Amino acid sequence: KRNDIGSTASCYAKAYLGETSLGGKAMRAFPADMLTVNGYLGTDGIKPFVEQILAHDKSIFALVKTSNPSSGELQNLKLENGEYVYERMGALVEEWGKDTVGKYGFSEVGAVVGATHPEEAENLRGKLKNTFFLIPGYGAQGGNAQMLKVCFDKRGLGGVVNNSRGIICAYKKPEYAGKKYFEAAREACVAMQRDLSATIGKMS
Amino acid sequence: KRNDIGSTASCYAKAYLGETSLGGKAMRAFPADMLTVNGYLGTDGIKPFVEQILAHDKSIFALVKTSNPSSGELQNLKLENGEYVYERMGALVEEWGKDTVGKYGFSEVGAVVGATHPEEAENLRGKLKNTFFLIPGYGAQGGNAQMLKVCFDKRGLGGVVNNSRGIICAYKKPEYAGKKYFEAAREACVAMQRDLSATIGKMS
Numbered sequence: 001k002r003n004d005i006g007s008t009a010s011c012y013a014k015a016y017l018g019e020t021s022l023g024g025k026a027m028r029a030f031p032a033d034m035l036t037v038n039g040y041l042g043t044d045g046i047k048p049f050v051e052q053i054l055a056h057d058k059s060i061f062a063l064v065k066t067s068n069p070s071s072g073e074l075q076n077l078k079l080e081n082g083e084y085v086y087e088r089m090g091a092l093v094e095e096w097g098k099d100t101v102g103k104y105g106f107s108e109v110g111a112v113v114g115a116t117h118p119e120e121a122e123n124l125r126g127k128l129k130n131t132f133f134l135i136p137g138y139g140a141q142g143g144n145a146q147m148l149k150v151c152f153d154k155r156g157l158g159g160v161v162n163n164s165r166g167i168i169c170a171y172k173k174p175e176y177a178g179k180k181y182f183e184a185a186r187e188a189c190v191a192m193q194r195d196l197s198a199t200i201g202k203m204s
Numbered sequence: 205k206r207n208d209i210g211s212t213a214s215c216y217a218k219a220y221l222g223e224t225s226l227g228g229k230a231m232r233a234f235p236a237d238m239l240t241v242n243g244y245l246g247t248d249g250i251k252p253f254v255e256q257i258l259a260h261d262k263s264i265f266a267l268v269k270t271s272n273p274s275s276g277e278l279q280n281l282k283l284e285n286g287e288y289v290y291e292r293m294g295a296l297v298e299e300w301g302k303d304t305v306g307k308y309g310f311s312e313v314g315a316v317v318g319a320t321h322p323e324e325a326e327n328l329r330g331k332l333k334n335t336f337f338l339i340p341g342y343g344a345q346g347g348n349a350q351m352l353k354v355c356f357d358k359r360g361l362g363g364v365v366n367n368s369r370g371i372i373c374a375y376k377k378p379e380y381a382g383k384k385y386f387e388a389a390r391e392a393c394v395a396m397q398r399d400l401s402a403t404i405g406k407m408s
Contacts, residue, residue: 001206001242003205038244042278044274045274063245068210069248070246070247073246073296074292079283080282085278089278092277
């Protein structure tokens with residue numbers, strides 16, 4: 001989760017998504033396809049990333065409604081116009097991505113929308129028609145397929161579900177006791193895939 | 205400018221401000237004294253840093269009102285209770301630091317308050333009695349001593365002024381033409397010190 005003001009954001013954007021000049025040679029410093037960014041600084045902190053997205057066919061996800069317990073302290077404050085802070089951030093994300101919408105109708109500037117806050121997720125899915133969601137909070141943080149299905153549109157599209165600790169640390173769970181690390185991780189992946197496709201696959 | 209949810213924030217906090225276990229040995233990964241963090245995620249993303257502050261005598265600065273041109277897009281939105289988003293973030297910072305106030309009355313959880321937004325800076329200085337400011341925006345971004353003097357209290361205390369490009373890139377400026385890089389940097393430092401002490405030194 002990176003960000004800074006314009007000039008430094010530009011260097012971050014080039015380092016992660018684009019190319020950096022090193023000894024006169026264009027090099028890819030950290031060749032990533034996607035990066036999570038924080039939009040608290042506003043448009044001039046995000047624009048440099050959008051430039052690299054357009055130049056190098058990359059994507060970013062901006063924090064909108066995060067999965068952690070106290071995310072509402074700032075994100076769920078109500079503005080004088082009746083909007084919530086997270087809704088405003090979502091609207092900025094939709095705006096930042098508008099020149100990068102692809103054939104499925106989603107832009108390259110996505111939103112982080114936690115599986116642990118289904119009400120806000122449903123609200124955002126209804127408003128941000130062109131924004132793809134990165135959905136953390138599944139597994140270790142308590143999110144499940146029922147909770148996060150609201151992040152997907154009627155076609156069953158619109159999001160990717162992230163699960164880190166639930167897979168990496170599966171071998172520590174009682175239900176995988178005695179299994180090797182990689183066996184437990186594989187089984188946790190398969191279980192997650194079944195859970196998600198049974199729920200989201202049913203949408204039409 | 206770092207942050208993430210609780211568990212990852214905790215690892216960031218240990219890596220930059222505390223100690224990390226490597227091969228069973230406690231190591232300082234990036235031995236920094238201070239770190240800039242982003243509070244958009246709320247208290248559980250900041251608490252791990254405060255724990256390391258208390259354990260290792262370190263400090264952080266949280267983004268409150270940043271120096272970049274479009275910082276107001278989110279930070280200057282008005283809430284339904286009449287507060288601005290940046291004021292609320294400032295109040296959270298004051299709260300996060302309350303157990304770390306030292307003998308001069310300032311806590312170890314500071315606020316980033318740009319020199320380029322004097323009105324907001326004055327407002328924040330009046331409200332956040334125990335919060336020390338990190339003040340970017342001096343020099344290359346257009347801030348000057350007159351603009352940022354409102355960041356200091358009646359004693360002339362309460363902030364540290366950051367100047368990166370104005371010093372590092374001084375040798376590129378017409379007034380330092382023909383000077384070596386380090387000579388230009390030194391002279392730019394002296395000029396900045398004179399400018400600040402002439403203005404802030406006059407407070408009583």
